[in-house]
Amino acid sequence: MTRPYIVVALILPWVLLPCFHSLAQAENRAPKGTSRDMNPAISVNTILLYSSGLSEEHQHEEDGETGHTHGATGDGFAIQESELQLTSSVDAYARADIILAMHGTEGIELEEGILETTFLPRGFGLRAGKFYVDFGKHNALHTHQFPFVEKPVAWAELFGGEGLNGAAIEGSWLTPLPWYAEVTGTAFPLIDVIYGGTEIPENKWGGGGRLRQLWEPSLRSTFDLGISYAGGEHETEDGHRHLIGLDGTWKWTGPGANPMYFEFQGEWVRRVDDRSAGTIEEDGFFVHGLTRLSRRFRAGARFDLYSPTENEHDVSDTAENVSTTTLSLAFVPSEFQAWRVEYLFRDDGHQSDHGVRAQANFTMGSHPAHRY
Amino acid sequence: MKRILLTIILAVLMSIVRPGVTLAKLNIIATLPEIGALVEEIGGDRVEVFSLARGDEDPHVLPAKPSHSRRMLRADLLVFNGLQLEVGWLPLLIRGARNPDIRSGGRGHLDLSEAVRPLEVPMGGADRSEGDVHPEGNPHYTVDPVIYPTLATLITERLTRLDPDGTDYFKSRLITFIEDWQSQLESWKERLRFLSGLDVITYHQQWEYFAQSFGMAIVDKIENRPGIPPSPRHLIDLENWIESDGVHWILYSDLVHPDLPERLGERGGCRVIRLPQSIGSREGTESLVSWFETIVSIFEEAHGAP
Numbered sequence: 001m002t003r004p005y006i007v008v009a010l011i012l013p014w015v016l017l018p019c020f021h022s023l024a025q026a027e028n029r030a031p032k033g034t035s036r037d038m039n040p041a042i043s044v045n046t047i048l049l050y051s052s053g054l055s056e057e058h059q060h061e062e063d064g065e066t067g068h069t070h071g072a073t074g075d076g077f078a079i080q081e082s083e084l085q086l087t088s089s090v091d092a093y094a095r096a097d098i099i100l101a102m103h104g105t106e107g108i109e110l111e112e113g114i115l116e117t118t119f120l121p122r123g124f125g126l127r128a129g130k131f132y133v134d135f136g137k138h139n140a141l142h143t144h145q146f147p148f149v150e151k152p153v154a155w156a157e158l159f160g161g162e163g164l165n166g167a168a169i170e171g172s173w174l175t176p177l178p179w180y181a182e183v184t185g186t187a188f189p190l191i192d193v194i195y196g197g198t199e200i201p202e203n204k205w206g207g208g209g210r211l212r213q214l215w216e217p218s219l220r221s222t223f224d225l226g227i228s229y230a231g232g233e234h235e236t237e238d239g240h241r242h243l244i245g246l247d248g249t250w251k252w253t254g255p256g257a258n259p260m261y262f263e264f265q266g267e268w269v270r271r272v273d274d275r276s277a278g279t280i281e282e283d284g285f286f287v288h289g290l291t292r293l294s295r296r297f298r299a300g301a302r303f304d305l306y307s308p309t310e311n312e313h314d315v316s317d318t319a320e321n322v323s324t325t326t327l328s329l330a331f332v333p334s335e336f337q338a339w340r341v342e343y344l345f346r347d348d349g350h351q352s353d354h355g356v357r358a359q360a361n362f363t364m365g366s367h368p369a370h371r372y
Numbered sequence: 373m374k375r376i377l378l379t380i381i382l383a384v385l386m387s388i389v390r391p392g393v394t395l396a397k398l399n400i401i402a403t404l405p406e407i408g409a410l411v412e413e414i415g416g417d418r419v420e421v422f423s424l425a426r427g428d429e430d431p432h433v434l435p436a437k438p439s440h441s442r443r444m445l446r447a448d449l450l451v452f453n454g455l456q457l458e459v460g461w462l463p464l465l466i467r468g469a470r471n472p473d474i475r476s477g478g479r480g481h482l483d484l485s486e487a488v489r490p491l492e493v494p495m496g497g498a499d500r501s502e503g504d505v506h507p508e509g510n511p512h513y514t515v516d517p518v519i520y521p522t523l524a525t526l527i528t529e530r531l532t533r534l535d536p537d538g539t540d541y542f543k544s545r546l547i548t549f550i551e552d553w554q555s556q557l558e559s560w561k562e563r564l565r566f567l568s569g570l571d572v573i574t575y576h577q578q579w580e581y582f583a584q585s586f587g588m589a590i591v592d593k594i595e596n597r598p599g600i601p602p603s604p605r606h607l608i609d610l611e612n613w614i615e616s617d618g619v620h621w622i623l624y625s626d627l628v629h630p631d632l633p634e635r636l637g638e639r640g641g642c643r644v645i646r647l648p649q650s651i652g653s654r655e656g657t658e659s660l661v662s663w664f665e666t667i668v669s670i671f672e673e674a675h676g677a678p
Contacts (some may be wrong), residue, residue: 089476092477120429123471158651174445174468175444176446179439180438216439222439224435255426257433334599334600335460363498367459368463368464369460370464371436372437372464
């Protein structure tokens with residue numbers, strides 16, 4: 001007579017085998033954390049800079065001011081910035097961009113960290129995180145995207161070194177109008193975006209918005225017009241800070257594999273500090289032209305002006321306008337590296353001076369395309 | 373002011389009250405003009421097609437104009453080449469359009485390369501030192517007329533899914549297209565029999581699919597690394613090879629500046645042939661048939677010339 005445990009021993013594997021097989025399959029399907037398929041696209045960008053002139057701290061003696069600079073921070077070679085960007089879909093409903101920046105050779109900061117919806121219909125979008133607020137053209141650019149080595153003086157003075165960048169939530173709508181018209185509305189804590197982290201407690205919020213429109217006057221050209229606003233109330237005084245901007249761009253791109261292009265762009269910004277003690281108004285603008293000379297060479301010229309304007313309630317200093325003219329020549333062997341040489345002439349009402357910048361800018365990895 | 377207000381209100385209403393796809397023409401965006409033309413062949417009166425790239429524009433580096441995003445906002449279907457040909461601009465346009473239907477995974481997202489067995493897929497991964505290599509393989513399959521019936525079938529399948537009421541219409545147009553196309557194809561193959569066995573040099577890696585279908589051998593490229601201008605050393609090597617009678621023709625497309633290939637052909641004593649790489653890249657290439665007819669005629673002329 002067959003013993004029962006032998007029967008069980010013979011039958012049990014056949015009963016359990018499918019279970020083990022299922023378990024094994026489940027284990028194979030389970031994420032092990034070793035697949036690279038779902039990894040984000042990674043890119044690294046580094047900018048090397050040589051500066052000469054227009055970068056020393058100086059003092060306007062007649063004003064009795066403390067020393068200050070307009071533009072770059074020092075002569076000589078330096079690593080201007082390195083940027084690590086991670087881009088990926090998060091899931092079926094959102095995508096994300098994380099951009100870490102290292103200015104010089106020390107300290108890493110989160111330059112942008114954006115969660116963006118991908119499921120909203122009818123042209124609506126939502127972004128949340130830390131990012132460059134949608135204000136004008138230049139503010140949204142990362143350093144390696146700047147059309148010239150330095151940002152215009154007014155942008156450095158009015159927006160601070162980091163630009164209008166901070167924790168924010170943004171809604172946008174691409175309207176179904178017969179031409180391109182996009183409306184953006186943003187809410188942000190003032191401490192990050194408008195005041196650069198000084199004096200304002202974190203619970204104070206500000207807001208802004210932008211209307212961007214674009215037309216195609218011909219098959220090869222576009223005309224882009226934008227109006228922007230950002231602002232919020234002061235914490236310590238009864239008043240508001242307002243930023244207003246206008247921008248316009250005309251672009252023409254030719255046919256062929258290495259198309260000729262021309263770009264003319266202008267942008268104007270104004271900052272109004274409306275306080276009980278008076279109003280401080282400052283503004284600035286730039287106009288630039290860019291073109292392609294040949295397959296590998298680009299040229300550009302820019303004029304920018306910063307005006308710390310006075311009025312009857314002026315509580316600002318009496319600084320003069322600062323104007324800068326920049327001429328640029330770039331050697332671009334591929335879309336992943338560029339070498340630029342620039343000549344700058346600056347007049348700040350007290351003195352005029354010259355400067356030279358040389359910059360190498362390279363990108364490794366899978367870097368997303370830049371906005372038009 | 374009232375007129376502006378009325379326009380804005382109408383725009384808002386248009387965005388909310390969207391007509392059902394079965395009541396209106398399907399709004400279709402194609403990235404390349406030849407893809408747009410093929411969609412029109414199948415879709416007929418039931419589709420409205422807009423092609424983002426023009427025939428004289430380089431599809432690798434098309435400017436990502438926001439106006440294209442606006443067109444894609446209300447698109448029912450986006451049909452694109454794939455194999456990363458449009459990777460430099462299409463993701464930006466899709467993102468800007470904020471239309472979930474045409475995003476990856478959406479019902480209106482159609483990558484035609486799904487129907488293609490890619491050539492020149494890099495072994496062991498791609499590296500930028502090799503130039504603008506496409507990691508998923510050579511993306512220039514639309515210059516090969518042999519592939520069009522397969523592409524048309526894939527397009528028909530998607531059109532019928534988006535517009536079920538038009539199923540019979542699309543299928544009937546597909547049958548007509550394939551019959552006509554096969555007839556043309558047999559004629560073109562017959563007229564181009566002389567291509568079989570020819571050794572050619574091309575400027576860019578653009579004619580591989582065509583060469584495979586018509587029996588040509590592409591023995592080298594002027595751009596030995598895609599997207600990168602050739603080195604003087606490589607040009608000297610090519611010149612020596614051509615002089616030693618190892619190469620019959622040099623092929624390049626309308627997009628390329630003629631100086632380099634023409635000079636190379638002149639020095640090496642080799643015939644140089646300029647071809648339209650896309651619909652609309654030159655006069656007389658406004659339809660799929662006229663485009664390929666032009667290519668065939670150019671080859672015939674080159675073959676017949678002394």
